[in-house]
Amino acid sequence: MWAAYSAADGRRNPAGSPHVNYDQIFDEAIGRLHAEGRYRVFIDIMRNKGAFPNARCFHGHNGPKPITVWCSNDYLAMGQHPKVIEAMENALHDVGAGSGGTRNIGGNTHLHVELEHELADLHGKDGALLFTSGYVSNDATLSTLAKLLPGCVIFSDELNHASMIAGIRNSGCEKRVFRHNDLEHLEELLAAEDVDTPKLIAFESVYSMDGDVAPIHAICDLAEKYNALTYIDEVHAVGMYGAHGGGISERDEAAHRIDIIEGTLGKAFGVMGGYIAADTRVIDCIRSYAPGFIFTTSLSPVLVAGVLAAVKHLKASSEERDAQQAAAASLKEKMRTAGLPVMDSTTHIVPLMVGDPVRAKKISDILLAEYGVYVQPINFPTVPRGTERLRFTPGPAHTGEMMDDLVTALVEVWDRMDMELREAA
Numbered sequence: 001m002w003a004a005y006s007a008a009d010g011r012r013n014p015a016g017s018p019h020v021n022y023d024q025i026f027d028e029a030i031g032r033l034h035a036e037g038r039y040r041v042f043i044d045i046m047r048n049k050g051a052f053p054n055a056r057c058f059h060g061h062n063g064p065k066p067i068t069v070w071c072s073n074d075y076l077a078m079g080q081h082p083k084v085i086e087a088m089e090n091a092l093h094d095v096g097a098g099s100g101g102t103r104n105i106g107g108n109t110h111l112h113v114e115l116e117h118e119l120a121d122l123h124g125k126d127g128a129l130l131f132t133s134g135y136v137s138n139d140a141t142l143s144t145l146a147k148l149l150p151g152c153v154i155f156s157d158e159l160n161h162a163s164m165i166a167g168i169r170n171s172g173c174e175k176r177v178f179r180h181n182d183l184e185h186l187e188e189l190l191a192a193e194d195v196d197t198p199k200l201i202a203f204e205s206v207y208s209m210d211g212d213v214a215p216i217h218a219i220c221d222l223a224e225k226y227n228a229l230t231y232i233d234e235v236h237a238v239g240m241y242g243a244h245g246g247g248i249s250e251r252d253e254a255a256h257r258i259d260i261i262e263g264t265l266g267k268a269f270g271v272m273g274g275y276i277a278a279d280t281r282v283i284d285c286i287r288s289y290a291p292g293f294i295f296t297t298s299l300s301p302v303l304v305a306g307v308l309a310a311v312k313h314l315k316a317s318s319e320e321r322d323a324q325q326a327a328a329a330s331l332k333e334k335m336r337t338a339g340l341p342v343m344d345s346t347t348h349i350v351p352l353m354v355g356d357p358v359r360a361k362k363i364s365d366i367l368l369a370e371y372g373v374y375v376q377p378i379n380f381p382t383v384p385r386g387t388e389r390l391r392f393t394p395g396p397a398h399t400g401e402m403m404d405d406l407v408t409a410l411v412e413v414w415d416r417m418d419m420e421l422r423e424a425a
C-alpha cells in the first residue's frame with residue numbers, strides 16, 4: 001500500500017524530494033527489530049470458556065491445537081467466572097452493547113456510577129473515576145494533575161510503567177527519576193527541591209516484570225516529610241492482595257496514606273478498563289480537566305457490569321487469591337528444585353531469566369510448537385536489554401500436573417539450547 005505513496009514511485013511527490021522513501025524508512029525500522037530479536041509476533045489463540053488455562057492456538061499451519069496459557073494477566077481467571085459472564089450477558093440483554101457517548105454526553109449509565117462507588121469503597125476513598133484502560137488512567141491523571149499544580153516536580157521510580165512515563169511527559173513538568181525502590185535516592189532528590197515546590201511521588205506497588213514490591217509506608221513517610229502527594233499504580237495488585245482485593249496498599253494498611261490509587265479492570269478483575277480512587281476534590285479536577293477522560297466514549301455498560309460482578313465477588317472471596325498465591329509458590333519451588341533460573345519475586349509473578357532476546361524468543365517458540373506451552377518472551381523496551389526473560393503467571397486454575405509438565409519441558413529446552421541449570425536448590 002505504501003508503495004503508492006513513496007517518493008520512488010513519484011506519483012505522490014510532486015514537490016520532488018528523491019530522498020524521502022517512506023517504504024524504505026518503515027522497512028528499515030522493522031528490520032532493526034528483527035536484527036535485535038525483538039520483532040513482536042502476536043500468538044493467535046482462542047480461550048476455551050470454563051476450561052482456562054486451556055486454549056486453542058491457530059499459530060502456524062497445523063492449528064488449531066491445544067495449548068496451556070502461562071502468561072495471561074487474567075490472573076484469577078475472573079474473565080471466565082460464571083458470575084462475571086452472567087452479569088455481562090444480562091447487561092447486554094438489558095441495556096444493549098455500547099454506552100452511546102462520553103460520560104458527560106449520554107454515556108453515563110447507572111452501572112458506571114455503581115462501579116465507581118464500589119471502587120471508591122474498595123480503597124477507602126471518597127470517590128473513583130473510570131477510564132477506558134489502565135494506560136489511559138495513568139496518562140490522563142498524571143498529565144492533568146501535574147498541570148494543575150504550578151511548578152510541580154514529579155518523582156518517578158525508574159521502573160515505572162510506560163503509561164506513567166507518558167503521563168509525566170505529557171504534563172510537561174519537571175521530572176526526577178529515582179533508582180528503583182531506593183529510598184535514599186528518593187530522599188536526596190526530594191531534599192534538593194524548594195519546600196514551596198509542589199511535589200508528586202509516582203510509583204507502583206507490584207512491579208510486574210520482576211515481581212517485587214514497593215516499600216509503601218517508607219515512601220509515604222518521605223512524602224509527609226517533604227510535603228509531597230503520592231500516586232500509586234496498583235495495576236498488578238488490585239483484586240489479588242488485601243483482604244478485599246484492595247491491593248498492596250490494603251494489605252499493608254497504607255491506603256489512607258496514598259493520595260491517588262490507580263488500578264486496572266483488565267487483569268485480576270478479568271474484563272477491561274482502568275480507574276483512579278482519591279478524595280472528591282482530586283476526582284472532581286480530573287473528571288473536569290483531563291482530556292483523556294472527557295473526550296472519549298465511556299466504557300460499554302456490558303464491560304462495566306462484568307467488572308462490577310468481579311469486584312463484588314473478590315471483595316467477599318479470598319479463595320481465588322489464596323489459590324493464586326499457592327500456585328505461584330509451588331511453581332517457583334518446582335523451578336528452583338529443577339535448577340531453573342527463577343528470579344527473586346516476592347509476588348504471584350514468576351519470571352525466569354534468559355538474558356538474551358533471541359534465545360528468549362527461540363525458547364518460547366519451541367515451547368509453543370513442541371510442548372503446547374504458551375509463554376511470551378519479554379524483551380526490551382518492556383525490560384532492560386540483557387534481562388530478557390520468560391514471565392509465568394500461574395493462577396488458581398493451573399494444576400500441579402500442568403506445572404510438572406511445564407518444568408519438564410523447560411529443563412529439556414534448557415538442555416537442548418546448552419543453557420546452564422543452577423545447582424538444584
Ligand SMILES: Cc1ncc(COP(=O)(O)O)c(C=O)c1O
Pocket residue numbers: 133134135136138161163204208233235236264265266273274
Ligand atoms: C504497571 C502497569 N500500569 C498500567 C498498565 C496499563 O493497564 P491496562 O492494561 O489496563 O491499560 C499496565 C499494563 O500492563 C501495567 O503493567
